[in-house]
Amino acid sequence: MESFEADDGHVIVRLDRGDLALESIETACDEHDVDTGAVVTGIGTFSNLNIHYVDRTDLPDDQADRNVDLQLEGAWEVTDINGVIADGEPHLHVTAFDGERTVGGHLEDGCEINVLGEVTIRKIDGLELERRPGERNVSQLRQR
Template sequence: MESFESDDGHVIVRLDRGDMVLESIERACEDHDVDTGAVVTGIGTFSTLNIHYVDRTDLPEDQSDRNVDLELEGAWEVTDVNGVIADGDPHLHVTAFDGDRTVGGHLEEGCEINVLGEITIRKIDGLSLERRPGDRNVSQLARR
């Protein structure tokens, strides 16, 4: 993983074969002091795709009862990674295709780069956000 910062607050993250996606984005946020920002674009290929998604409308308090976890191996073409960074913590979603199916959901740790990855982070100055538990234990953005 290597990251590059522009004069106007954009951080480009290059991910190489074997790099871990979320972990590398978290490291880039630390390296470039990204407190509040957005992952505005991301592409690449993953050999491991770990995501979760909500498959219920009743939203029980226990999050483990409302999420479906997928741990998928193979060649995954990633068409988008995006989300918000609050208090230095990325909350990201991903869409990927393996030739037969398209899946999407919340990006989890353990996603490994197959060929390459390219992520663009935009720092947002003058705004400090964090996530706080809200209704039904859903994490919500709030000013810090």
């Protein structure tokens, strides 16, 4: 992984074969002091895909009861990674295709880059956000 920062604060992250996507994005946020920002674009290929998604409308208080975790092997073409960074922590979603199906959800740790990855982070100055549990234990953005 290597990252580059522009004069306007945008950070470009290059992910190489074997890098872990979310973990590398978190490292780039630390290295470039991204407290509040957005991942505005991300593409690449994964050799495995770890995501979760909500499959219920009744939202039980326990998150484990409302999330479906998927750990998918094989080559995945990533068509988009995006989300918000609050208090230095990315909350990202991903869409990917394996040649037969398209899946999407919350990006989890352990997604290994197969060929390459490219991510653009935009810092947002003058705003400090964090996530706090809200109704039904749903993580909500709040201003610090």
